[in-house]
Amino acid sequence: MQYYSTNNPDHKVSLKEAVIKGLAPDQGLYMPESIPEMPVSFFEKLPSMSFQEIGYAVIGALFGEDLNEEQIKDLVDHTLIFDAPLVKVEEGIYSLELFHGPTLAFKDFGARFCSKLMSMLMEGEQRKVKVLVATSGDTGSAVANGFYNVPGVEVIILYPKGKVSELQEKQFTTLGGNIHCFEVDGMFDDCQRMVKDAFLDKELNDNMLLTSANSINIARWIPQCLYYFYAWSRLPEKNKKLAISVPSGNFGNLGAGILAQRMGLPIHTFVASTNINRVVPDFLHGLDFKAMPSVSTISNSMDVGNPSNFFRLLALYGNDEALFREKVKGFYFDDEDTAKAMKKVMEETGYVMDPHGAVGYLGLRNFIKMNPSDFVGIFLETAHPGKFKSVVDKVLGIDLELPARLAQFLNGEKKYEELKNDFAAFKSLLLKSR
Template sequence: MKYYSTNNADYKVDLKEAVIKGLAPDQGLYMPEKIPVLPADFFDRLPGLSFREMGYEIIGSLFSDDLSQQQINSLVDHTLTFDAPLVQVEEGVYSLELFHGPTLAFKDFGARFCSKLMSMLQDKRDLKVLVATSGDTGSAVANGFFGVDGVEVIILYPSGKVSKLQEKQFTTLGGNIRAIEVAGVFDDCQKMVKQAFLDPDLNSKMLLTSANSINIARWIPQCLYYFYAYSRLPKKERELVFSVPSGNFGNLAAGILAERMGLPISYFVAATNINKVVPDYLQGENFMAKPSLQTISNSMDVGNPSNFYRLLALFGNDESQLKEKVKGYFYTDDMTRQAMLKVKNQTGYTMDPHGAVAYLGLKDFMGAQPAPCTGIFLETAHPGKFRNVVEDTLSIRLDLPDRLQAFMEKEKKVDKMENDYLEFKKYLLSI
């Protein structure tokens, strides 16, 4: 299998280069040259398969040209060590809980897959993994790569714009994990990482890669839990819609990948906070990056989502097809809090701010449909990761899982930096 750049379909590389380099030289994101469509009998068998059993077949269909079955099984076994329960919240409305992994966020799936695949593919040279995070990516990648031989992880995050618990999860590990607190916003961190990948002087001196969702090894495995959610639905007669809380849009793109592989999803909802460049685009405006704005759903505080171009690529760059399949909605902090409180009072279910945004998008979409449909919204992080917001909104006391509480008791270790690429380059050359 070859992988092409979203900026130039004629530029193609093999799996190793796509994973180890992460970003194409022309700043494009890599995409698989062909997307396999799974046979009809696979979907008939899905309800009887375990998460891992379906993972072997799905990942096998995507990577069998480059990896042995033993390697594919090892990847899946390393990735799928925890459940993703489908929980009914209301009649016809389900929450897909993706926060049962080591750092209690959906990115644990991709981070574990990525670290394992990189360890399989890397040369003997030491590898530096650069990561920009608006919250959960940092903790998932840090914990996924912690202690991996020959890999050093450098995480950039915006000062004061991630929750205290998220920050503790990636700033307290030490070892091969370094954290840089940047005086800026997430988009500044992401820009510095991209500049480093494209700096010929820097790349001549060290081997750099990314574990953000721009890397196919982080992005592709996220398609697995869409199949799993579908397999666990008690009834499948109605049209199915997934609502995805979206920041950098890798998670939504992974759902569309699953649909392109044959999963019967009728629609997707791209639900965001007031950082709404993609909902604006889906409603007829030109796609235009904007400075990100701070909200209570901070993992979605992204003004220039990298994976937008993957969304287009999945539809052959046909904007009309994308806009037919994906509907965009955005919500304020007040609307998010109101949804959290309403659902808690009416159903007893506790949503984090990101899940609440997805819930709102799902309900608005379903309310506009002429016929009933089944809806699944993604709960991407444990409510305890946003404890202050959740407790203040719901007037409750959350009990943190033991593994989250353990992070809070550790000492933060960070380097501080201005929003200055030359300073960041000097830092990389010094370590």
């Protein structure tokens, strides 16, 4: 299969080029030339299939033209080494827990798939790949741990100073080895801009092989569709319309859900739930899409003012803005709303949400309030509450016990360098590291 740029459908490349380049030369995001629709028989069997069996079928449909059965099996088995349980929180409302992987965040799925596929595609190559990553929190930890000690790969992570939680920061800055971390004096959008500028810089690309492991890369983005199929397979109320609320920042996760929908998964409505970085909810309410400077919140991984995947979402709906607004509903919430939801749910049900999951819960509750009898709902709990322990403890008045996997990172020594919010400085750093 070939992959086209969202900025120019006539620009098409192979799977290898789409994955290794990450971003098209015109700054567009790569999209599959066609999206396969799964047969009715697949959905009939889905409730009895394991997570891995679902993965073989879906990834086979998406990548079967470029990878053989053994490669597909290796990819899925490497990626799906942990569960994504569907947990009932209230009547008709479920949490899809995506934090049972190595770094306790949903991005473990995409990062593990991406590192494995990249190593497959680069087999036999003599050149070393430099993976550039901008992170607002969980991407850095997932990618760092997914690519740690992968031969022939060097990872360079940019993150905004003071804008990620201590645990998130320690999960990627304590590894060392082939993982290099740079604290940028700016916001996430500044980090993302520098990474994009690097991909478009001729001198850099003439001297080294650069790629991305952010959700702009199809190898990070596409495998996230798997847990939507899995969630539906485990949902008891299949007789009702399904609404899925996705707490969103860069909007890759929502895009993966829409991809699953396009493949035939019976999701009726998506809810795009954000904090006050509200550019997409504003668009869904009829305004033009207009990037804005990001604002810091307690749901910091969603503090994105210029979401890269917006135009991928449009492409999934055939660039039909009206259809996009019909199929996706948008809500945004401030920190006070988020904290109130966290407290209310814990007091009434005992379930502890992280701030991002709380935003997803609020979006779902608002949507179901408007459609009380027709829908069952799932919200995505994208990270373990312990990754935001200081916020969770303060809001809920508890001392949350950290899972052992998280606690061990706190004892590690940070290895990072400071970097000015300046592309010239970043470019110079990359050239010196050739």
